[in-house]
Amino acid sequence: PRPSAGVLPHIPDDLTIPQFQLDPQFIDQWRPKPLGDGPWLIDDASGRKVSVPQLRERTQALANALSTHYSIGEGDVVLLFSRNHVDYPVAMWATHRLGGIVSPANPDFNASELEYQLSATNAKLLIVHPEAVQAALTAAKARGLAQDRVLVFDVDHVKPPVPSLVNVNSLIQKGSRMRNVPERILKPGEGKTKLALLSFSSGTTGRPKAVAIPHYAVIANTLQLSSHSRLLDDSTKWEDRRFRPGDVSIGVLPLYHIYGLVVNLHFMLYAGISVVIVPKFNFEGMLKSIVRYKITHLFIVPPQAVLLCKHPAMASYTGKLNSVRVIMTGAAPLTDELNTMLFALFPDAHIGQGYGMTETCTVVTMWPIDMKRGVSGSAGELIPGARIRILKPDGSLGTYNEVGELLVQAPSNALAYHGNAQATKETFLDGGWVRTGDEVRMAPDGMLWIVDRLKEIMKVRGFQVAPSELEGSLLDHPDVSDACVVGVPDEFSGEVPLAFVVLSADAAARLKKASASASAALEDIRASIIKGKQASKPRWSKYRS
Numbered sequence: 001p002r003p004s005a006g007v008l009p010h011i012p013d014d015l016t017i018p019q020f021q022l023d024p025q026f027i028d029q030w031r032p033k034p035l036g037d038g039p040w041l042i043d044d045a046s047g048r049k050v051s052v053p054q055l056r057e058r059t060q061a062l063a064n065a066l067s068t069h070y071s072i073g074e075g076d077v078v079l080l081f082s083r084n085h086v087d088y089p090v091a092m093w094a095t096h097r098l099g100g101i102v103s104p105a106n107p108d109f110n111a112s113e114l115e116y117q118l119s120a121t122n123a124k125l126l127i128v129h130p131e132a133v134q135a136a137l138t139a140a141k142a143r144g145l146a147q148d149r150v151l152v153f154d155v156d157h158v159k160p161p162v163p164s165l166v167n168v169n170s171l172i173q174k175g176s177r178m179r180n181v182p183e184r185i186l187k188p189g190e191g192k193t194k195l196a197l198l199s200f201s202s203g204t205t206g207r208p209k210a211v212a213i214p215h216y217a218v219i220a221n222t223l224q225l226s227s228h229s230r231l232l233d234d235s236t237k238w239e240d241r242r243f244r245p246g247d248v249s250i251g252v253l254p255l256y257h258i259y260g261l262v263v264n265l266h267f268m269l270y271a272g273i274s275v276v277i278v279p280k281f282n283f284e285g286m287l288k289s290i291v292r293y294k295i296t297h298l299f300i301v302p303p304q305a306v307l308l309c310k311h312p313a314m315a316s317y318t319g320k321l322n323s324v325r326v327i328m329t330g331a332a333p334l335t336d337e338l339n340t341m342l343f344a345l346f347p348d349a350h351i352g353q354g355y356g357m358t359e360t361c362t363v364v365t366m367w368p369i370d371m372k373r374g375v376s377g378s379a380g381e382l383i384p385g386a387r388i389r390i391l392k393p394d395g396s397l398g399t400y401n402e403v404g405e406l407l408v409q410a411p412s413n414a415l416a417y418h419g420n421a422q423a424t425k426e427t428f429l430d431g432g433w434v435r436t437g438d439e440v441r442m443a444p445d446g447m448l449w450i451v452d453r454l455k456e457i458m459k460v461r462g463f464q465v466a467p468s469e470l471e472g473s474l475l476d477h478p479d480v481s482d483a484c485v486v487g488v489p490d491e492f493s494g495e496v497p498l499a500f501v502v503l504s505a506d507a508a509a510r511l512k513k514a515s516a517s518a519s520a521a522l523e524d525i526r527a528s529i530i531k532g533k534q535a536s537k538p539r540w541s542k543y544r545s
């Protein structure tokens, strides 16, 4: 660490996430005093605010109902299949209060993708967004889960397609009239192994796997970020603070992904910063909300930076976005060009990158907080508590300026791939080191540069895409006998998949015939053009199929 780096405080290993995040005896002990009665979670569309004490009450009430009516308890997995929602954290923390584990899923999954996650986690209950009900019911049925194990978040003006399903709000009402169920208390040290989350990641290869994340990991990363950003250091002047109680961030990142969940929810609330909860990212909607809520903090992925730099709607927002003081991108590389454009667009803001992965329960490096801007192109410096090794291709350890695979040891590291000993052995090494599959170089000034991705995974709009999963889908098609998927660069998405396929003999024969007809059609058209006549429609349509 540089001499000016933050000091890591004690990381409690006997607290659950909701105790740490919601209970005044813990949160008030460490975090800076909030301003007024904030921070809040704010529903983007309605502007409805929920304070931390209200979150605590709703969490307790839902825990009462989940325990009494659904018998959720020690070790049970609750799968959240939803867009962002103000009750998303309530559902998560209620499960934690009961000793349960939360597995967050991408709300755009189809029924078979969800079924895979349900089966990998052996989930007992699904809490879903009304738009995701159909897929949830199909997947639940395939897994033999009864329909009444699907609960629905309440969304104004959106009626769930199956009215008989129970909604979360009514359960909270019921639970608030019940006697409080006892909460799960951890023994000293137990936080390091007691699972809180099963988040999905492919790691270095193959299909997504359930990453076993204990309570301690989320608390650790929150405190690491706090110390990196000098949140707990009273000597940092107010004007120099990047994160101040009373600030407002916008939650356009999905909460089912670790970046949104840890950085934009747990770290923000801990820092006393409110979060505007946005169910679905929409660029012009985000601009309107930045103005409406005077947003100070933007946590985004590079494609959203592309929009900020290049979207035509930005023309009508000149001078209107100056409430924004901090912009952090992460989850995929940010090009030098975009970095420079962002600096020009927000000349007064602190702008930089963070780097990390689901397996390290989020942030490993971040731009140096005492610098106004990160070094363009660099992922920043290690945050307190994180240690790295650089493994050179010959198997020896590298030093500054040498390129090799990054290994990370951090208090926030996950424990394993749940139920997958083989994959665990390859990624979670002895001594608590996680293999990242990223090729990096550390400059002598402590800045980390991500040089390349050694692993098979591609990053499409910041999301992991496993080529092997797409190859598997292609191989399911009767006309395909082999397939290979690679990533190709794309200005907006970072990367997009490109598939090469070998057709089955039968399909190849059909294609040959079709292309012979297509060439004949083209010949006809060319001939007719040469003759100065337009190709007649009926003749063309004969070949089109």
Ligand code: AYL
Pocket: 201, 258, 259, 263, 328, 329, 330, 331, 332, 333, 334, 353, 354, 355, 356, 357, 358, 359, 362, 363, 364, 365, 366, 379, 436, 437, 438, 450, 453, 459, 462, 463, 464
């Ligand atoms: P997962 N630059 C280049 N590649 C990156 C960066 C970055 N700044 N951040 C993440 N990646 C890639 O689990 C890298 O290949 O991320 C890494 O192994 O979906 C992979 O993404 C991890 O993919 C932040 C903001 C961490 C975001 C994140 C993303 C964590 C989840 C820290 O400050």
